[in-house]
Amino acid sequence: MPDYRIIDAHTHIYPEKIAEKAAGAIGDFYQIPMRHAGSSEALLESGRQIGVEKYLVCSAATVPQQVPTINDFILSECEKHPEFLGFGTMHPAYGDIVGEIQRIKALGLRGIKLHPDFQQFYIDDDAALPMYEAIRDNDMFLLIHLGDDKRPYSDPKRMAFVIDKVPGLKVIGAHFGSYGVWWENLETYRPGTIVFDISSSLFRLDRKTAYQLFDRYGIENFFWGTDFPMWDHREELERFFTLGLSEEENRMVLYDNFARYFGLE
Numbered sequence: 001m002p003d004y005r006i007i008d009a010h011t012h013i014y015p016e017k018i019a020e021k022a023a024g025a026i027g028d029f030y031q032i033p034m035r036h037a038g039s040s041e042a043l044l045e046s047g048r049q050i051g052v053e054k055y056l057v058c059s060a061a062t063v064p065q066q067v068p069t070i071n072d073f074i075l076s077e078c079e080k081h082p083e084f085l086g087f088g089t090m091h092p093a094y095g096d097i098v099g100e101i102q103r104i105k106a107l108g109l110r111g112i113k114l115h116p117d118f119q120q121f122y123i124d125d126d127a128a129l130p131m132y133e134a135i136r137d138n139d140m141f142l143l144i145h146l147g148d149d150k151r152p153y154s155d156p157k158r159m160a161f162v163i164d165k166v167p168g169l170k171v172i173g174a175h176f177g178s179y180g181v182w183w184e185n186l187e188t189y190r191p192g193t194i195v196f197d198i199s200s201s202l203f204r205l206d207r208k209t210a211y212q213l214f215d216r217y218g219i220e221n222f223f224w225g226t227d228f229p230m231w232d233h234r235e236e237l238e239r240f241f242t243l244g245l246s247e248e249e250n251r252m253v254l255y256d257n258f259a260r261y262f263g264l265e
Contacts, residue, residue, distance in 0.1 A: 010225030147178030
């Protein structure tokens with residue numbers, strides 16, 4: 001097996017004092033035992049097993065008042081750990097969306113992470129459009145959980161509507177763009193309007209459907225990720241290799257695609 005450079009394009013971190021509790025709450029929601037506590041140190045320890053060089057780190061505000069606190073935490077962890085590339089969070093009911101997005105961009109965060117099913121808002125609600133417009137106008141990426149089969153908020157068709165409504169919005173659709181309901185959404189998005197991470201998917205997505213998605217949207221538009229602390233790095237890398245992609249395609253998904261999009265080379 002050749003050596004590959006690796007970027008983890010989807011991880012969650014929490015303050016040390018609540019890391020285990022926060023990870024456990026996610027595990028309870030999805031009925032999947034967490035592989036780790038959600039601290040920065042646990043993330044780095046897991047990633048070292050396979051030589052991860054960079055991590056996209058994020059967390060989501062379940063209520064508006066959490067927004068600046070979480071953003072400050074992500075900023076502080078990025079200052080401590082040069083391996084981290086930070087995404088802040090936002091909530092459609094937050095009082096100063098534009099000001100907060102401008103603040104965190106100026107301090108070095110590269111995007112915004114949203115989880116509509118935890119945050120309990122419909123992706124295409126009119127109240128959410130100013131949030132997307134602010135993300136676009138500040139040239140930041142939106143990483144968004146899509147297609148959850150537990151709640152209706154993140155239906156991929158809603159995201160396709162937003163992409164048309166807010167042209168120029170740079171969207172990373174988590175979990176192949178439709179967590180849990182891929183087979184219904186192979187053609188939901190117009191190619192060229194969205195890119196994807198493949199985190200927290202390979203435990204249930206069949207190889208044939210994965211290849212159909214790669215073919216439709218272009219393998220150059222997919223990033224490898226773990227959704228840490230839900231999954232272990234070594235475990236997820238082994239799952240990825242079972243897809244049987246070529247060495248060049250492995251390099252693209254594991255490192256090159258993300259590095260190109262985020263100007264890391």
